[in-house]
Amino acid sequence: MLAVQGLSKSFAGVHAVREVSFGLEAGHMLALIGPNGAGKSTCFQCINGQLRPDAGTVRLDGADVSGLAVADRARLGMGRTFQIAQVAASLTVRQHVGVALAARRRGGWLRPRPRGLPAPAAEIDPWLDRFGLAARGDAVCGELPYPELKRVELACVLAQRPRVLLMDEPTAGMTRDDRHALMRVVREEARRGLAVLFTEHSMDVVFGFADRVLVMVRGAVVADGPPAEIERDPAVRAAYLGSAHGTGGLA
Numbered sequence: 657m658l659a660v661q662g663l664s665k666s667f668a669g670v671h672a673v674r675e676v677s678f679g680l681e682a683g684h685m686l687a688l689i690g691p692n693g694a695g696k697s698t699c700f701q702c703i704n705g706q707l708r709p710d711a712g713t714v715r716l717d718g719a720d721v722s723g724l725a726v727a728d729r730a731r732l733g734m735g736r737t738f739q740i741a742q743v744a745a746s747l748t749v750r751q752h753v754g755v756a757l758a759a760r761r762r763g764g765w766l767r768p769r770p771r772g773l774p775a776p777a778a779e780i781d782p783w784l785d786r787f788g789l790a791a792r793g794d795a796v797c798g799e800l801p802y803p804e805l806k807r808v809e810l811a812c813v814l815a816q817r818p819r820v821l822l823m824d825e826p827t828a829g830m831t832r833d834d835r836h837a838l839m840r841v842v843r844e845e846a847r848r849g850l851a852v853l854f855t856e857h858s859m860d861v862v863f864g865f866a867d868r869v870l871v872m873v874r875g876a877v878v879a880d881g882p883p884a885e886i887e888r889d890p891a892v893r894a895a896y897l898g899s900a901h902g903t904g905g906l907a
């Protein structure tokens with residue numbers, strides 16, 4: 657579903673990403689990990705089109721999207737969530753999800769907004785339920801606890817029916833219970849066929865939810881495999897033993 661080949665990016669002599677290649681299948685969850693400054697965010701931004709790589713290609717379900725803008729990649733099925741949830745604080749959960757569902761029907765967020773309720777309740781309610789938001793429909797987003805706000809963001813992104821979802825540190829700042837609750841929802845979506853690529857610093861999330869783990873150190877991929885294999889990899893342990901994040905699940 658996603659194929660990244662030979663991706664490289666430098667900033668004024670800093671090789672942030674060096675010839676990174678990997679593939680991601682539909683229905684799988686791939687964690688991109690590495691110490692601070694390893695190049696995860698840069699890699700992520702090259703994949704979704706925010707940054708233009710110096711070299712390399714990105715394919716989405718076989719189509720070369722390397723030259724496309726963020727919005728065009730999104731239209732072709734590449735969705736993303738942000739490290740800090742991006743939602744409109746003044747809307748209720750129902751309004752927000754309704755707008756997202758209606759945007760999908762219109763073919764994109766930027767089409768003219770229809771009058772009245774953005775999407776019928778019959779469409780919104782099951783969608784709220786799917787993301788554990790059934791009881792929160794009338795709550796104003798700006799007043800929601802952060803873990804629920806993340807679900808609203810997720811519900812809106814997935815309302816666009818992406819085939820690949822990129823999540824930049826999805827559980828940053830959350831408690832262990834909230835991290836796992838969010839990732840269980842994401843895993844359900846993956847089981848429905850969504851391909852998920854996420855960066856993450858919490859090792860309980862990486863080793864509890866990823867089907868595969870890709871480890872970056874100083875811009876390059878140093879390990880790529882199933883979690884159990886990665887946890888034992890000497891190069892990975894060496895990279896983490898020297899990092900600010902400690903060894904987490906690698907201990």
Ligand SMILES: Nc1ncnc2c1ncn2[C@@H]1O[C@H](COP(=O)(O)OP(=O)(O)OP(=O)(O)O)[C@@H](O)[C@H]1O
Pocket residue numbers: 667668670671672690691692693694695696697698699
């Ligand atoms: N816009 C930029 N200009 C200059 N250097 C940059 C820029 N963005 C990133 N870098 C550098 O590229 C390297 C990789 O940074 P990046 O943010 O991709 O790492 P990361 O693995 O996401 O780190 P973190 O876990 O701390 O978010 C670092 O040395 C960083 O300082």
